[in-house]
Amino acid sequence: MFDVAVIGQGPAGGMAALRLAEAGHSVVAFDRKKRVGDPIHCGEGLGKIALEHTNYPVGDWAIREVKGNRIRMPNGKAVGLMSPGYSIHRWGLDSKISDDAVAAGTERHEGIKISKVTKENGHWGLFAKDGEVAKARQLVIAEGRIPNIVKQVGLKGNDKLRLLPGLQYKFKTCDVDFPDNDYFDFYIDPMYADGYVWVFPRDGIFNVGIVATNGAKSGLEYFCREQMNVDPEKRILNDLGDKQNGGLIPRDGPIPQFSTKDAYVVGDSAGLTNPITKGGVHVGMLSGEYAAIAIGNELGSGKLVPPSHAINHHELRGQYWENCGEALHPDLESHVWYDRILKRQPWTKQKFVDQSKLIYSLDKRVLNLIGEIYNGRNYSDLPWLKMFAVLIKNPDLAPLAGKLLKIKASLKITETYGW
Numbered sequence: 001m002f003d004v005a006v007i008g009q010g011p012a013g014g015m016a017a018l019r020l021a022e023a024g025h026s027v028v029a030f031d032r033k034k035r036v037g038d039p040i041h042c043g044e045g046l047g048k049i050a051l052e053h054t055n056y057p058v059g060d061w062a063i064r065e066v067k068g069n070r071i072r073m074p075n076g077k078a079v080g081l082m083s084p085g086y087s088i089h090r091w092g093l094d095s096k097i098s099d100d101a102v103a104a105g106t107e108r109h110e111g112i113k114i115s116k117v118t119k120e121n122g123h124w125g126l127f128a129k130d131g132e133v134a135k136a137r138q139l140v141i142a143e144g145r146i147p148n149i150v151k152q153v154g155l156k157g158n159d160k161l162r163l164l165p166g167l168q169y170k171f172k173t174c175d176v177d178f179p180d181n182d183y184f185d186f187y188i189d190p191m192y193a194d195g196y197v198w199v200f201p202r203d204g205i206f207n208v209g210i211v212a213t214n215g216a217k218s219g220l221e222y223f224c225r226e227q228m229n230v231d232p233e234k235r236i237l238n239d240l241g242d243k244q245n246g247g248l249i250p251r252d253g254p255i256p257q258f259s260t261k262d263a264y265v266v267g268d269s270a271g272l273t274n275p276i277t278k279g280g281v282h283v284g285m286l287s288g289e290y291a292a293i294a295i296g297n298e299l300g301s302g303k304l305v306p307p308s309h310a311i312n313h314h315e316l317r318g319q320y321w322e323n324c325g326e327a328l329h330p331d332l333e334s335h336v337w338y339d340r341i342l343k344r345q346p347w348t349k350q351k352f353v354d355q356s357k358l359i360y361s362l363d364k365r366v367l368n369l370i371g372e373i374y375n376g377r378n379y380s381d382l383p384w385l386k387m388f389a390v391l392i393k394n395p396d397l398a399p400l401a402g403k404l405l406k407i408k409a410s411l412k413i414t415e416t417y418g419w
């Protein structure tokens with residue numbers, strides 16, 4: 001009997017396994033992939049702040065530093081989102097976190113898909129196609145975007161129909177007509193419905209990808225041809241030998257309840273992706289860490305307090321940890337604490353999810369006017385006079401002011417939790 005079973009070894013499940021094994025618990029982890037991290041489902045961008053929030057060290061999976069993000073409007077003008085980050089080898093990050101968990105004592109099984117979980121006599125049984133593979137007191141569900149196990153423990157998963165498809169190609173920088181600089185660029189345009197095209201610079205390579213509900217392949221290939229002057233067939237293989245990579249992203253915000261007695265849902269399984277960038281590695285790792293705290297308390301190795309690196313982070317300290325009072329009382333049941341602490345995070349609030357969608361509802365003309373107003377400035381540095389001048393010239397756009405402020409509020413949260 002293990003203390004904890006973790007289903008899935010993406011960043012969320014890897015982080016939960018790592019922290020629980022470090023705390024001395026017996027942990028068993030499963031991933032249906034033959035090799036953790038392979039294939040890649042990612043644009044491979046990560047904010048530095050993700051590592052600060054989880055106290056996880058940068059490694060050789062980080063291949064290039066970037067200064068921040070630029071949201072490019074159809075007219076090419078940009079709004080900045082200047083939180084620095086890295087272009088990463090995503091398979092490298094996933095396998096490193098999971099290997100660290102193994103080094104800390106986790107028993108890992110790759111190539112095993114858990115098809116069923118049951119709870120009997122107060123413990124979980126995990127089943128694969130050939131029968132039971134483990135028993136455990138506590139369960140972490142880190143199965144990613146498609147909810148199978150989540151539903152078996154009585155919680156509501158993401159709606160499969162509301163997943164956003166993504167696709168990515170890689171090009172050598174010398175093969176494309178595009179400036180190589182230290183920014184992640186996002187191209188927002190209604191022609192990429194509900195999403196955007198990204199260009200992430202790497203080591204002599206660009207990652208060029210898209211999320212969109214109206215045809216990812218056609219949108220991406222249009223961008224390659226029209227904006228980068230390159231035939232999509234010139235794309236190169238990634239490190240794992242694949243000619244493209246992609247996947248599905250939860251797009252509707254978090255599931256209604258993150259935990260039930262002895263079972264904790266983390267990462268994409270819990271719908272924890274940023275609705276603007278669609279990034280989910282950072283918040284996946286964070287949720288894995290919080291699940292480990294809650295489970296540690298349940299198993300008697302720790303208390304229900306957020307980790308000191310989270311408390312010491314000014315953004316969190318000021319807004320969320322002080323004056324929590326009864327809402328996060330250390331005598332709460334562990335799974336209730338986990339559910340509540342996630343619901344206190346700014347990135348799980350419905351208001352944030354709703355505000356984040358606004359940017360994708362604007363038409364080309366409005367997006368271009370926002371580009372005119374900001375013209376390269378950071379999102380936080382809204383030039384009010386310029387905004388009023390634009391509104392006077394375009395009186396039909398008066399509602400734009402209110403929308404712009406809401407979008408600005410959603411970008412503030414994205415700056416801290418976007419990747």
Ligand SMILES: Cc1cc2nc3c(=O)[nH]c(=O)nc-3n(C[C@H](O)[C@H](O)[C@H](O)COP(=O)(O)OP(=O)(O)OC[C@H]3O[C@@H](n4cnc5c(N)ncnc54)[C@H](O)[C@@H]3O)c2cc1C
Pocket residue numbers: 007008009010011012013014030031032033036037041042043044045046112113114115142143144145148149165166167168209245246247248249266267268269272273278279280281282284418419
């Ligand atoms: C095209 C694309 C681009 C993206 N770009 C970025 C980006 O640049 N930056 C960013 O931060 N995020 C990005 N994301 C989102 C990010 O990849 C996810 O949010 C992140 O992987 C979530 O981590 P996770 O651990 O919750 O889930 P996952 O990484 O999906 O891991 C889940 C794991 O569970 C395993 N599994 C599933 N079911 C079972 C089972 N029944 N039994 C055993 N194992 C199982 C899977 O094999 C998988 O390894 C992107 C996503 C896509 C699709």
